[in-house]
Amino acid sequence: MSEIKKIATRESYGNALVELGETYSDLIVLDADLAAATKTGIFKKAYPARHIDCGIAECNMMGVAAGLSITGKVPFASTFAMFAAGRAYEQVRNSIGYPHLNVKIAATHAGISVGEDGATHQCNEDIGLMRSIPGMVVINPVDDIETKAAIKAAYHYNGPVYIRLGRLVTPIINNSKSYHFTLGKGVLLREGNDLTVISTGLCVAPALAAAKELAEKKNIQVRVINIHTIKPLDEELVLKAAAETGKIITVEEHSVIGGLGSAVSDLLSEKLPTQVLKIGIQDCFGESGPAVDLLHKYGLDQEGIYKAIIGNL
Template sequence: MKDLPKIATRDSYGNALVELGKEKDNLVVLDADLAAATKTGIFKKAFPDRHIDCGIAEANMTGIAAGMSTCGKVPFISTFAMFAAGRSYEQVRNSIGYPHLNVKIGATHAGISVGEDGATHQCNEDLALMRVIPGMVVINPCDDIEAKAAVRAAYEHDGPVYMRFGRLAVPVINDREDYKFELGKGVVLREGKDITIFATGLCVVETLLAAEKLAADGIDAEVINIHTIKPIDEELITASAAKTGRVFTVEEHSIIGGLGSAVSEVLSEKQPTKVTRIGVNDVFGESGPAVELLHKYGLDAEGIYNKVKETV
């Protein structure tokens, strides 16, 4: 995987909006004074009349998008995850979720890989916040290919969608002809018989690398990419857990309320299985280089490998 190209999914988001904008005249993009960072500036350059900078007023932007969606537009609102899910939570819940409006949320700079911006901007709670809103689809793509596919799927879905994108460039692992993105369906990236590791977002590639290290130690890990946190692929989760009998989850998010919680909820009801959640352990992040933070919090390949080894 060392030779694979690396692209930040926030870049994928901006590029996907432009490609989709060429096809869909009713697609509009709103940003909260962060177009250069969220990469919606790419769309603004291509379609200046369909890009609205709402200033540093995220809640207002959410309300504007809700109104536009009732007039035949398909708005994509964009800002950092901390502001999209955190600052605007009430507006997302009441103005978009409650009336089930066709608004898409492109949340960039999620998780501790935001790096030097520190704890105030490292949103490790967004998946939990969005997952609990009735009718909200929640997507966390793992690479460039998947992020672009997620944007298109979000447009085609009738209803609110939350998409999580990252700042850190990650390897492109899905550049193959047979790749297929489907909302609510997980992807088996590596078959195994001893344990199952469900991963999401940038942790997917790190989990694959960890699985290689585990294989060298005689532990055959099945690796499954869960790009859609809600609706989640219950059938695949229960089938894999039944096969291996031991489950791990990996996410660049709090272990409370995100992928680990979603998988545990499914298994507790349908296939009781021991689950170990690997993620941010109920703490705030801190300022530092993204790669070093991922290592410190045990979310790189080495950390995942060590956690599985000491647990198994």
């Protein structure tokens, strides 16, 4: 059996920018002195005249991106999630969100999978911060194929978009020939009627693996949904799953406060009250350590998801 190919979504981002840059000359990439880490350096090498290094000045970078968008350019502003959503929140809110400008914010190194950089750099609050901004689209792609499609969709969408990307390599679960990305539409990955697992980003692959293990060992049929666009949420898909399976478990590499679990719970509490278990970072900070070990400790790997499902049937 061949090994599953893995690639970090931040690298997919860099490659997607180059592909788009070949066709669209209005695409401009900004970075805050992290081009090697965010992989915008790939674009810089191909199109140096359209790459702007704003230095370690993330707040200023958001203002520059806002100004470029007013001139008709389509700027992608890139830095770590901790700096894009955290340090520059005010500028994103007031300079990009409030005037609803056509700026794309690509935030890499999100979540605890940043690993050894530790709690100060492990942004587990960014989805909550960004989805609270009126009109902001929030995307958290699962793999290389979905990331490239998401970057393309973000470019063609007229308005502010926040794209969450990771440092850790992740398995490719989608088929490049058949995959279709639509903003605001989730993807049903596995059928099942015993309960539904709704996941996003890095946690989708282990959720799928846990569902397969449950089917093989316990004959428990778990429906698995990938929500790549957290805002706007695919309400139709979530409500259908809740109605047909009765129980929902959300899994995300983010705080259980404000993220995917909160978005799903907000919807269901209003339109179809349903039991929801939220798996994620449980109102705590992360810590320094290897990314894989941290995901295991916080219950976000296949074993942790499997145990959580068994414990909540």
